[in-house]
Amino acid sequence: MPHAHSSSAASSGGDDLGSTDEVKVFKDEGDGEDEKRSSENLLEEKSSLIDWTESEEKSGEPYSGKLSVKSDLSPVFGFFSPGKFEPHPAASFNMGYLMAPYPYPNGGAHPLPVSMTGKMGLSAGGGLSLFCPGGELGQPPPAHMGIPPPYQLDSKLAAGLARTPMYPFPGGTYPYPMLSPEMSQVAASWHTPSMYPISSAASGFRSPYPTSLPITSSSLSSELYRFSPTLGGGLGLGLGPALVPPPHSKADLFTHHSRSQEKGSSSSSAEKPADSSASNNKEQNKKPHIKKPLNAFMLYMKEMRAKVVAECTLKESAAINQILGRRWHALGREEQAKYYELARRERQLHMQLYPDWSSRANTQRGKKRKRKQETTDGGNNLKKCRARYGLDQQNQWCKPCRRKKKCVRYMEALAAAAGTVSLPMVTPQSPCSEEDVKLEELSDASSDEADTPLNSASSPGGLSALSSLASPASDPPPPPRNPVGTNPRDANNPLSVGQLTSQSWPRAAQARPGHEVISVS
């Protein structure tokens, strides 16, 4: 492992093995009305403290742990939504593999009020509501309950690194709160606690892996639980509904419940393949649909969606996702690291559960393939719009051009040539909350920094290209976000299954449409 944080780092990046970290409780100190609606729930759920104890990492047994439930305190695992914790056989366990220390009891239900964001963070110190509420900035929570960030980002880098903005904002700047000196300090020291309740429906995390056992609430049964790699219950991976009963049958293993699948149908997804057999061929029906594991951003969205929905009146996911995308970029790197780590575990678990699964199977599924994106014209079409209307009339561009934000490349290329990075073009998204307004204000105030090339790296890969420049030699080197290491199936992958290292960052400088990283050379 070329980087300092190999598997050993996973055991030292904040949580000593064998030690027990007491979960810091993030509690809303505010007294607004917002608390009212969940105060009762909060009180009720301040009944447990979950301590996560990691046992020593062993080869082939990368993650075994023990979860113990205490009383009197409501746990908040950083961004992990705590909630009512039902004592479960898995509350104390020692699983052999990939058991994530993220108890997500109650399906991710969160004891803290949703709409408190308006008065936390920002109002307190001009910071983000994403950050510590109530001014409790003194001590960060455990990194991610035993999962150290891939590496410790030095504060300077954390302060300076912003990613290429994906969204237009008033003033042509991107609201990177991290650019604020205050926020840089916060970012360097804090993990974002998830302070918001997540409705059970939208809650926490879906159960991407087979679930079948009806728990208590039928409406929640498919959402709250996910099964463990051992299929014997216990803590599920990461975020989601952690307590997962063993599936009844193998068929259950391949049953995915998701809102999208259940959309418009009262039948579960498990039944759906048979229902839609008319349109699907038999082969496809035989093969249950195994969904892709959620990536880091998806996990983040899952957690934060309810919060944004609560803050905003709008419920359209498209708009919500835009906001979440902004916040994702505004998120500190350590925060993101947690999600990357979780996503990595998701993939590992998924791989363990479905060794033969390939995403190709999903793309070739009976479902009507989504329309191809401008393949007929190829990339030329994108250039046509730009050439046709120019950058100043991007509203004239065709949808795909705008959607793919090809202009970003163009603009970034120009900016790179000029030594600065300009903004991407996207349909404007007005902020829905005070927080977002503040985000924009912050970005305006710090637009100069934001426009520096250093801050233009896309997340998170873009950071890699720049981090070395930004970080002094004495700083811990970032993990090599090399392409090789990202695919656990890759034989060369240092993070192959069975290993758990701190390396969790995605490919370096992965070029994405509209999210291109400008290499600084």
Add this chain to the structure above:
DNA sequence: AGGCCTTTGAAGCAG
């Protein structure tokens, strides 16, 4: 009823 929108990241495929 089902696709679209919208986001980021992962993975697969084509050239």
Add this chain to the structure above:
DNA sequence: CTGCTTCAAAGGCCT
């Protein structure tokens, strides 16, 4: 190797 495409979640909107 690079770039493109699809899918993962979500829910209102649109056809």
